[in-house]
Amino acid sequence: MSDTSAAADPGGLRRSLGVTDAVVIGLGAMLGAGIFAALAPAARAAGWGLLLGLAVAAVVAYCNATSSARLAARYPASGGTYVYGRERLGQFWGYLAGWCFVVGKTASCAAMAMTVGVYAWPAHAHAVAAGAVVALTTVNYRGIQKSALLTRVIVAIVLAVLVAVVVAAGFGDTATVDRGAGTELGVGGVLQAAGLLFFAFAGYARIATLGAEVRDPARTIPRAIPLALAITVVVYTLVAVAALRALGPDGLAAATAPLSDAVDAAGAGWLAPVVRAAAVLAALGSLLALILGVSRTTLAMARDRHLPYALAAVHPRFAVPHRAELAVGAVVTVVAATVDITAAIGFSSFGVLVYYAIANVCAWTLRPSEGRPGRLVPIVGTAGCLVLAFGLPAQSVVTGTLLVALGALVYAARRHLNVRMRST
Template identity: 55%
Template sequence: MPLARRLTLVDAVAIGLGSMIGAGVFAVWSPALGVAGSGILIALAIAALVAFCNATSSAQLAAVHPVAGGTYAYARAEIGPWSGFIAGWCFVIGKIASCAAMAMTFAAYAAPESWRTPVAVLAVAALATVNCFGVTRTALLTRILVVLSLLGLAAVAASGLAAAPQASPAPLPDATAYGVLQGAGLLFFAFAGYARIATMGEEVIDPVRTIPRAIVLALGGAVVVYVLVAVAVMLTLGADAVGSAHPLADVAEAAGWSWAGPVVRIAAATASLGALLALITGIGRTTLAMAREADLPRFLAVVDERWQVPQRAEVAVALIVIGIVLVADLRGAIGFSSFGVLLYYLIANAAALRQGADVRRYPKALQVIGAIGCLVLVSTLPALASLIGTGVVLAGIGYRMLRLRLVVR
């Protein structure tokens, strides 16, 4: 049964912004500043450039292949089944780690330290339930969460920039080339929300026009927000932001806007919930597409007849995310997520590069830059995240090889 086309341009942009804003602003600054130091804005620019190149590849592919599954479906069509499988597998594992990171971020801002793990688990379970009862409810809730988040971020930027002339932030460590690139790799985690739009190609109204426009609008909006917040953090906190569980709340307090602290915490919690909601939705659709091709168990390919959503896939994703929340930490989740997502976009750029001139919307140079950028950034990620990521990718390849051998027999 096909999925229902109900999402408008505004819905798609809201889902993309909900993913990016929640992920980047409230989760990634502390680890990124820790490695990039005074070069954080350069790292942000590199991450944004790679993300833009990847976004154009996704938009070009989505316009030709407006179906659920994102690069999993695109690479299968443009390159072959194996490249599609690796892309889909990298997306699923990377974004499941993103879900765990968002649940942890929500709990860090919304709950006392001793309650953070159970609160994160409850958030995953609650939002997975929302997804199981229709994508239009998901889009409406995401739009509300994005508006609330942007209001809180406006307070952060205003307080930080207003206090900057009188502030004496702790100096950030000097930037190194490797540190800047690793910071860019971690910051890339924050830009991956536009993938949620591409993976919902089967549910968007007029996808040939809507998906490319939504990707560019969502990414552009996220870049503006990130730059403002990065400047506010640097000018008010500096090195004190490294290691903080809630750096944006610290910005408001350092600026003397004590009333804004609770507002920022609420904004952080709502942004994280918005990201988590959109992420679970995107992973469920890629899982559905992979299960339809038997690259994941076909049990997950069932679409509920009443609500027209892949409920089994949604529940399976939620259970795995809850397991990660129980055993992992935030930095590890971010590094692992970036590893999977960068490989996913490497394949997306390769697939877009193979498309003919009759469907080309962007120069090939953007796809080449995107592919090289993905390779460079993934090679600079923390070693542990890369090792674990490599092991999980190889495990997925082994699963598919075994399944194909059993089918042949």
């Protein structure tokens, strides 16, 4: 009998990931720069209400994770919702999901790379960001097991530092901190905070996009996604409560580096440089997993000729979609060298929420025999994604809507051209 760890899918990708590796990749995507960066704008939007926003984001993420897990078990192939949309709703919806994912997550890659630059060497942030993309693209090119091992190390370090932040900020001396209400609590503010915090959760389905590289996907994926999400929710809640205790809502809203500021305020300034180093590692972990996910969706779309077919090639030695990874790395490098990080985050959030809305609709179409989740889960997930998407800042909503419309126009133009070519 052949070793299942060496099995490959028909396209040549090796099924080498078990539950632990899949969970670690999900954690590497979620426990990234978001927790170090998203708390301050969430506090500006909602004050103490950011905790409610965190709860809303967690509920939507849970629905998305459940729907994604059921779909990934049913369709264990690279591409995530691009594949699910194509199989359950038709070619257009699969294409649109893939479009939103690739473009939105490319922007997210740039945002993560810029976070590395800002924390590591602020005076040369763009150059450091571009260098980080080149380095991690090289790691991915050499094979996914190397990527999983590196992600495991990063997650362990970041988790240890976050625990230290919770202890220092949660139990330190903060008697002089003003813990007033901060921003007046309102539904709009809570929803905007939820949308911003959702950006930090959005990595859990990275596991689903690696479906063709997971051993026993029907068992592994449904276990790995909810487990990674549950760990992340617990960590984020503890960190948010500790940061609010240390800084108060107004102090947190004004913070440029929320977690290092929190330990400073709690009298543990010695920990601040460690927190900054962990922020760099966390952003690198997110960037690593993002490049993996975007390149796999690019591979799936290229196989279906929605993107140039040359990107569908799989390296004969490393068993990775090397051309897709190089293309994604090149685009992200250019964007990271010029991007505004705030705009990139908002732009990415809109596209990702639309992507997951399509995933929830796909899950709703599953029959009980196909592993359909409870009817309420995909309904809440779809509604939650759309509400959070359109609750983002106006600039993000307008840019994101134009992006989705552009994707639809590209698809329509391509279909029209194909029809004309067949008729001639």
